[in-house]
Amino acid sequence: MRICLFQSSYEDSDHPLAGIDTELSDPSPYTTQHTFEHRLIHKDNANKEIDAAAAEGFDFYISFMWGSHDDLVAGIDACRYLESLDLPMLGLRSQILNRSKQEFYDEARRLGAPRVPGTKRFPLFVKPAKLYASMFINEKSICHNQQELEEALSALNKNLLPGRERRATTAIGDLKRPRMGKFVDEQSDGGVADDIVVQEFIDGEEYMVTVIQMHNIPVPLTPCKVRFPPGGTRTTKNFLTQELKFHPDLGMELVDEQSLGSLCTRLQDTAVAAFLANSMWENGMGCDVDMRVPHDGQPVALEVNPMPAAFLPPGHVFEDLPIKHTFPGGHRAIINIFIANYALRHKPSNVSRRISQVSDAYDGLAETYDAFVEQHTGFPAIMADLLDSYRFAGSVLDLGCGTGLFGHKLHVEPMGSCNGTTTPKDQLVGVDVSRGMVERCRASGRYDDVLLGSIQDILPGLSTYDHIVCLSILHFLTAPELSLVLARCFQLARLSLTVSMDEIPSNHTQGPDVPAGLFMESLSQIDEVMAFGIPPGWQLVCQKRRLTCVSPLCGDQIHTTVLRYEKLKRSEIA
Numbered sequence: 001m002r003i004c005l006f007q008s009s010y011e012d013s014d015h016p017l018a019g020i021d022t023e024l025s026d027p028s029p030y031t032t033q034h035t036f037e038h039r040l041i042h043k044d045n046a047n048k049e050i051d052a053a054a055a056e057g058f059d060f061y062i063s064f065m066w067g068s069h070d071d072l073v074a075g076i077d078a079c080r081y082l083e084s085l086d087l088p089m090l091g092l093r094s095q096i097l098n099r100s101k102q103e104f105y106d107e108a109r110r111l112g113a114p115r116v117p118g119t120k121r122f123p124l125f126v127k128p129a130k131l132y133a134s135m136f137i138n139e140k141s142i143c144h145n146q147q148e149l150e151e152a153l154s155a156l157n158k159n160l161l162p163g164r165e166r167r168a169t170t171a172i173g174d175l176k177r178p179r180m181g182k183f184v185d186e187q188s189d190g191g192v193a194d195d196i197v198v199q200e201f202i203d204g205e206e207y208m209v210t211v212i213q214m215h216n217i218p219v220p221l222t223p224c225k226v227r228f229p230p231g232g233t234r235t236t237k238n239f240l241t242q243e244l245k246f247h248p249d250l251g252m253e254l255v256d257e258q259s260l261g262s263l264c265t266r267l268q269d270t271a272v273a274a275f276l277a278n279s280m281w282e283n284g285m286g287c288d289v290d291m292r293v294p295h296d297g298q299p300v301a302l303e304v305n306p307m308p309a310a311f312l313p314p315g316h317v318f319e320d321l322p323i324k325h326t327f328p329g330g331h332r333a334i335i336n337i338f339i340a341n342y343a344l345r346h347k348p349s350n351v352s353r354r355i356s357q358v359s360d361a362y363d364g365l366a367e368t369y370d371a372f373v374e375q376h377t378g379f380p381a382i383m384a385d386l387l388d389s390y391r392f393a394g395s396v397l398d399l400g401c402g403t404g405l406f407g408h409k410l411h412v413e414p415m416g417s418c419n420g421t422t423t424p425k426d427q428l429v430g431v432d433v434s435r436g437m438v439e440r441c442r443a444s445g446r447y448d449d450v451l452l453g454s455i456q457d458i459l460p461g462l463s464t465y466d467h468i469v470c471l472s473i474l475h476f477l478t479a480p481e482l483s484l485v486l487a488r489c490f491q492l493a494r495l496s497l498t499v500s501m502d503e504i505p506s507n508h509t510q511g512p513d514v515p516a517g518l519f520m521e522s523l524s525q526i527d528e529v530m531a532f533g534i535p536p537g538w539q540l541v542c543q544k545r546r547l548t549c550v551s552p553l554c555g556d557q558i559h560t561t562v563l564r565y566e567k568l569k570r571s572e573i574a
Contacts, residue, residue, distance in 0.1 A: 001034045001339070003027075004058040006050070006074075006082065006091070008065045009040035013072040017133055020246050025064045025311040030331035033479070033531075041065055046078035054085055060339060063091030064307070068130045069098075070163025070195070090284035090342050096306045099278065100129040101197050104304055107277045114273035114291075114301040117199040125201040125239070126152040128160060129194065132305075134245040136160070142201050142239070149198070156196060164195070202302070203238060204294040208252065209271035210308050210322045213286040214337060214488055215344050217460040218275045220268035221322035223260070227251040254321045258570070263297060270299040278304040284341045285309065309334050328490035328535035329483055336483035343480065344456055355454050358476050359433045362402070366436030369403050377549040379472070382562060383409045386469075386498060389542070390564060394426050394466030394495065398447075399455050399485075400473030401430030402437045407446035429465070431458050456481050459488050468493040471500045472560065474525045482528055490535045490565075497538075497565045501526050502548065505556045526561055534565065537573055541566050 005025065010018035028036045039053045053061070063082060067075025080094035105116045117125070124143045128136055136159040143149040192198055206226040211218045226240070229249035244250055257264045271289040280287045286308035291299045309320050311331065323334055343351050362369070373379050383406055386392075398406050407428055430450040432438050438452045451458050455470075456477070468489050474482060489497050504524050534540050542564035549558050 001059040003034050003036050003060045003062060004053050004056070005036055005038050006053070006061065006063045006065050006078075007038055007040050008067050008073040008075060008078075009042050010073060011040070011042060013043075015072045016135065016242075021133065023312050023316060025307070026313075027309075027311045027331065027335050029313065030311065031335060033332060034335065041074040041078055043067065043072060043074045043078070046074045047081050050078065050082050050085070054087060059088070060342075061087050061089035061091075062338075063089060063093070066092055066097065066132060066307075068132075068163075069167045070130065070160065072166075088342060088346075090338055092306055093282050095282050096278070096280070098130075100195070101127075101303060102129050102194070104274075104278045105197075105199070108274070108301065111273075111277055114270045114277060114289075115298060116301050117202055119199050121200055122149075123201040124149055124198055126156055127197050128156065129197045134240045134242045136242065137239070138241045138243070141241070153192065153196065153198070157193065160193075160195060201239075202292040202294055202300045204292040204300075206239070206290070206292050207255075207267055207299070209267050209289050209291070210320070211271050211275045211280070211286045211289065212308055212323075212327070212334065212337070213275075213281070213284060213341055214460045214484060215341055215456065218272050218280070218286060219460075219488075219491065220271045222257055222326045223255050223264060223267045224252040224321055225255050227253050248317075250317050252317065252319075252321055254325055263293065263299075266297070267291065267293075267299050270301055274301045274304050278306075280304065280306065284345060285338050309338075326536060328487040329532045333483040333487050333532060336480040337487060340456070340478070340480035340484040343478070354476070355433060359435070362432075362434035363436035366403065366434065366440055369437070369440075370405065373405060378546060378560070379405070379548065380409075382500060382546070382548070382560065383471075385544075386562070386564070390496065390498070392467050392469075392496075396428050397462065397465040397468045397492070398428065398430040399459065399468065399470040399489075401432050401441055401447070401450065402434075404430060404441035404444045404446050404450075406469060406471060407441070408444065411446055426466075431455055455485055459485060459492075462492060464492045464494050466493075466495045467498070468496070469498045471498075472502050474499065474501050474529065475504045477525065479525070479528050482525055483532065486529065486532050490538065493565075493567070495567055498563070499529065500560050500562045501529060503559045503561070505551070505558070529563070537568050538565050539568055540564070 007024050010021075024038060026036065026038070027034075037058070039049065041049050061082070063079055065074045065078050067073040069076055076094050076097045079092060079097060082089065083094060108114055108116045122144055126141050126143060126149065136156055140148070140152055140155065143152050208224045208226065210221045212221060213219075227250070229244065229247050255264070270291055274289040275287055278287065283306055288305040288308055290302045290305070292302060293299050309323055309331065310318055312319055320331065323331055327334065387409055392410065396410070401407065407430065410428065428447050430441055430447045432441065432450070432452065433454045435452060438450050441447060441450045455473070470485070470489065474485070477485060503526060540563060542562065545559055545561045547557055548560040550556070551558055
């Protein structure tokens with residue numbers, strides 16, 4: 001794909017971050033699968049510049065424009081205009097950019113999660129409600145008494161005044177005049193402007209958790225811990241001022257999940273709750289959630305950053321460490337997953353058509369499918385070889401289960417019979433897009449449950465299994481969908497992932513003699529699977545290629561490659 005990246009331009013502005021924030025979000029160093037072109041958008045000329053980019057006919061658009069109404073750079077209004085063009089796009093959206101931190105806190109309190117700072121007890125913390133990058137936050141933002149609070153509010157009001165005036169000229173927003181009375185819990189009645197947040201300061205270790213949206217499921221990644229620069233006072237070591245945000249010694253550390261213990265789960269649960277409270281479904285990507293852990297060990301969510309992948313250069317202080325080191329497929333897969341999210345959410349006609357073609361075709365084949373496979377293909381031998389060579393004891397998820405042939409083999413052959421050792425299965429669950437195939441699979445009685453639907457739709461929301469098998473269905477997926485499915489398989493498989501891929505010739509289901517009901521778009525995905533790579537903590541233990549059958553439709557030989565991945569034990573990870 002040729003992808004356009006919309007970026008906010010600092011040119012001809014006196015924005016405080018101009019000259020400091022110098023790196024553009026750029027996915028191009030992480031993949032050669034797509035090409036990326038930057039388009040710098042100026043606030044005063046945004047619509048014309050966006051129109052010009054739209055006229056170039058890119059395949060896809062990603063918005064990194066982040067400015068609030070008070071900022072001197074393109075953001076909310078530019079994003080709203082871009083959204084009105086109905087282009088294939090995702091990224092930062094106007095609704096999310098226009099949502100204040102206070103709105104997030106209010107919704108979190110209404111929902112009961114995540115835990116957010118209180119508003120009654122000193123020390124209190126004063127910060128802007130909408131600005132980013134720790135703008136106007138300094139060592140005096142933490143207030144230990146009423147006098148310090150009034151001084152901090154006065155200073156922040158002065159800093160925000162130019163932005164308020166800009167907002168007023170465009171008749172946007174509520175310009176409630178702040179009063180300097182005693183601060184109380186209800187900010188709307190207590191004299192604090194609605195573009196300022198005053199909340200209890202949370203003293204504790206600071207963490208960040210990235211949440212990646214995988215179709216319809218928010219998935220939290222391994223937490224990162226903020227590593228503050230050495231030295232400084234007690235207060236400056238405990239929160240990010242605008243100065244520290246761009247300090248060369250500021251860093252992020254990827255934590256060890258096992259060493260962190262139950263705190264890791266609490267951090268991840270807090271991040272998902274923040275994703276939901278801030279309605280992050282709208283951007284189709286996910287978010288980063290900043291939080292602190294006070295002495296009671298229960299995380300407190302501070303802010304939600306709507307850009308989960310910054311795509312900054314390797315070594316940058318805000319490099320995407322969880323994606324780089326723990327996410328299956330890395331940044332290359334993340335880009336594809338974002339594109340798949342868009343396609344699956346908006347269901348363009350070509351996506352719906354592909355899924356319907358596969359479903360309808362296999363509905364027509366369901367009654368004779370088992371006999372054909374047994375008599376004319378090498379799939380039974382592939383399954384027998386897998387069961388003879390590898391363990392499948394425990395719970396098994398069979399993606400693209402069809403009529404249940406693999407489940408049948410699990411029942412007929414010794415379960416997990418590697419080297420003659422037999423262990424009963426705990427659970428066998430299948431997924432298939434064809435109603436006819438699912439009905440026959442359910443009738444076989446071999447499966448504990450069989451789910452009807454495409455794996456793109458169903459897989460993201462499933463729980464973990466010891467083993468996941470995905471046999472001869474990946475050619476029905478696009479490259480972005482393949483990244484989504486593979487990444488989620490590696491996340492959910494506790495012990496092994498087994499996939500087989502058919503080398504589908506281009507004329508297999510597209511020749512003039514192919515019956516209309518058997519027309520299905522198919523893509524040979526072997527190169528794409530190999531480019532996905534082997535995720536950290538996994539090893540490829542088998543790669544075999546064999547002749548599977550001669551196509552009855554086009555007469556070509558079809559080969560199948562089988563890959564078996566197994567999860568490394570902790571002691572085996574270097």
